[in-house]
Amino acid sequence: MNIDSTKIHKTLAYNRLDCSIPMTSGDSVQRFLRVDAWRGSACLLMIFYHGCYDLTYLNIITFDFYHHPFWLSLRILIVSLFVSIVGVSLFLATLYGVHARAIVKRVVILLSCALLISLVSLILFQERFIFFGILHFITLASILGLLFRTYFRLNIILGTALLIMGITIQHPLFNQPFWQWIGLMTYKPATEDYVPLIPWFGMVLLGIALGHRLYRQGYLYNPPISIWEKRLAKVGQHSLLIYMLHQPLLLGSLLVLKKLHYSIIN
Numbered sequence: 001m002n003i004d005s006t007k008i009h010k011t012l013a014y015n016r017l018d019c020s021i022p023m024t025s026g027d028s029v030q031r032f033l034r035v036d037a038w039r040g041s042a043c044l045l046m047i048f049y050h051g052c053y054d055l056t057y058l059n060i061i062t063f064d065f066y067h068h069p070f071w072l073s074l075r076i077l078i079v080s081l082f083v084s085i086v087g088v089s090l091f092l093a094t095l096y097g098v099h100a101r102a103i104v105k106r107v108v109i110l111l112s113c114a115l116l117i118s119l120v121s122l123i124l125f126q127e128r129f130i131f132f133g134i135l136h137f138i139t140l141a142s143i144l145g146l147l148f149r150t151y152f153r154l155n156i157i158l159g160t161a162l163l164i165m166g167i168t169i170q171h172p173l174f175n176q177p178f179w180q181w182i183g184l185m186t187y188k189p190a191t192e193d194y195v196p197l198i199p200w201f202g203m204v205l206l207g208i209a210l211g212h213r214l215y216r217q218g219y220l221y222n223p224p225i226s227i228w229e230k231r232l233a234k235v236g237q238h239s240l241l242i243y244m245l246h247q248p249l250l251l252g253s254l255l256v257l258k259k260l261h262y263s264i265i266n
Contacts, residue, residue, distance in 0.1 A: 039085050058255065082134060107143060117133060121193075128190050132195065141204045145204050159201075171184055181197060184198055
């Protein structure tokens with residue numbers, strides 16, 4: 001297998017911020033397009049899920065998001081995709097070492113967005129506001145994951161153990177508000193988005209292990225990729241922006257359409 005080490009090094013330099021937050025706007029080096037494409041797929045599934053959720057929220061069409069197996073399974077799939085890609089990208093971003101400035105910048109951006117989500121959800125949902133959702137989790141996982149970035153077998157073992165713990169272990173201690181971000185609660189908290197450390201950090205660790213394996217096999221930096229993967233990669237390259245904007249755009253559009261519908265029939 002012929003591997004262009006210079007190209008790989010440039011690619012890694014661009015992916016220090018998880019492929020979705022570029023280091024500089026003018027950087028033109030090659031990206032890991034397959035990772036971007038996976039993230040883009042997760043974004044499209046998320047938009048579909050939230051679009052259907054908004055239809056229910058506005059009483060246009062009713063879907064049972066809290067009990068129906070399809071919606072419960074779809075949410076698990078979407079979160080699993082996002083957080084495992086965090087692990088893959090974390091491995092790739094730190095393959096040539098930890099770049100403190102890039103990581104601090106990433107964490108600050110993610111934390112700012114997470115706090116904004118909490119504030120907006122507090123206004124919209126009051127008691128069901130988002131106190132530890134997907135962005136809160138990714139922020140913390142991006143820091144903790146640095147401790148495990150060099151391991152392969154250990155991450156498989158720990159990742160699997162955390163998944164099993166999250167499914168099988170519950171304790172009233174973690175029902176206390178201060179500890180709910182960890183997981184292991186005896187009930188699901190009343191919040192619009194909840195991605196606790198356990199079991200989901202297990203998916204991050206498995207993602208790091210997957211990054212190890214895919215990198216060694218040359219799968220990530222050996223195109224060609226299909227035209228559809230390229231299109232998905234374009235979406236994945238702007239995942240954070242899409243995450244922050246898609247709900248206001250969806251809700252706003254549906255509200256306008258709902259008002260137009262009522263004005264026409266009345």
